[in-house]
Amino acid sequence: MAKSLLFRQLFDADSSTYTYLLADPVSKEAVLIDPVFEQHLRDRALIEELGLSLIATLDTHCHADHVTGAWLMQQAVGSKIGISGRYGDMVQGANYLLDHGDRVAFGDRTLEIRATPGHTDGCITYVLDDHSMAFTGDCLLIRGAGRCDFQQGNAHTMYASITEQIFSLPDYCMIWPAHDYSGRTASSVGEEKAYNPRIGGQADETDFVGYMENLGLPHPKKIDIAIPANCLCGRPEDGKMPTIADWGPVRLTYGGVKEIDPQWVAENLGQVHMLDVRAPEEFNAELGHIGNAQLVPLGELEGRVSEIPTHQPLVAVCKSGRRSAQATVILKKQGLKEAASLRGGMLSWNEANLPVEKA
Template sequence: MCSVLTRVRPIHRAVALTLRLGANTEGSSYVATQRKRFSPGVSSAAANGRFYCSRAAKTEGLLFRQLFEVESCTYTYLLADTNTKEAIIIDPVLETMDRDLTLVKELGLNLIFAVNTHCHADHITSSGLMKKRIAGLKSAISKHSGASADILLSEGDRIPFGKHYLIVKETPGHTDGCTTLVSGDESMAFTGDALLIRGCGRTDFQQGCAKCLYDSVHDKIFTLPDDCLVYPAHDYIGQTVSTVGEERKFNPRLTKSKDEFVDIMNSLNLPKPDKIDISVPANLVCGLHGL
């Protein structure tokens, strides 16, 4: 384990159609359907993938940006210490790398970590190419992902930037290597594909396991404070943020019993992700396969 990371003890503490369609499908055909249904007029900025938005962070001295990649409906998150300017980026996407690096430069940040919450199947990460552009940048992903990176993350690891840090929680179920990254003050949780807004990641490929996902969310995420902000890796209908309390109360799948949840996940019959045969091999080598 890289010396910059330290270990801590884990922190303790709808209708049938909605149930079937409310989760991550990791397929552009589904994305296109949902975009047409909910967003008939997509702005030119969103269409060319340059759109991004920001959200206020509750933690003093923390800079936070939420960015969006339109094709895969992926959220990328940039966090930085406003004093030291040390920064990390979560789930960066190849197509929006120039946009992200431009923002880093404009804000005068020193990007030190590029972290992937899991080995994505619907897009290629830009973490490998970012390392070629930024001296000293290190990539990170779960040790259970099977992917290569400078830092292989485990339960309880801290990812520091300035006076701030994220704590790693292992939340398998969508894939074996899924992690949720929780801010040190438990005000924010970056849940990857484990927990989406009123949904969750699919469990029918890449070591998927519905029982494991149910336990991960209930044991590692739903035990966080009610007002902890939930920032997922994807959203297909324009939602940007939720809270642990909301999802614990309103998530149409994860409010069910474990047996009901497993039945729901096993009956989704979702199409194969459009880019899985390209994205997974690339993401296993930090996005550099064939590049």
């Protein structure tokens, strides 16, 4: 019987980086491959919403085009950090120094580590236990291969890595790279063997090396920032976690909504301005309303923003948290950035037995 897998491919548009979430749906244990620093809140929200326990973040190599989110995730949820041990003392802060033949388990699934140097000395490919998926980092890309002109890169070494470690996998094995700059999402070993213009078809080592040594690419724009930061697994110089808001425990959902829990709001009503965006007939209906809340129906909000006080952070509220989420979008467009949606709306407020008023 085939083992099940929860799988998500995530994307960072600024660096064209793919991040991969894999989880055992039974145990809920998960791993995150190639997380991006700026996408930490998105990734964390998805993990929480899916009810997963992140046991490790795994980088395919020391990236030059973005900073890893490994340290942030470790601080947030206690996950371990894995990266190639071949970087030696260059990398500090990792829990797992991985090498060829090692395995990382998550629930009933495992990832096999295959050393695939060539882009850098420490590039590794993660292969799923049934050989159905390979996460190749910057070694083998979709119809391409990672550059070999910095960080101890070597085209001869990469040729051996691809042909011996990746092309030895079954043709049906799906290739999931760390980057793609043309909107392509995945490939397969069979496809790349046949159609990769650098190493596919009848190309030999001389063809591949000649191609790779004449790419003429500019240096990655973030290399001077990314490599030093990634040598610390993404730990910022000040060692501090970024926050969404400095006025309260605001959370960002996977859908990009800023939310705050009812209990905190109830305990800090004097520190925020409540904005009820329901229809007037709902304000005094069964669910009631929060004391001192200002009623501005969502359909009227954009035209009445000038009526809303700005000396306190805003908490928008509706019945379920959906209309209030859209209210925060409208408020942001109008320049009111210190705003969050009440998580679960008046339904959650009432379920928590928090005080309400009715006419």
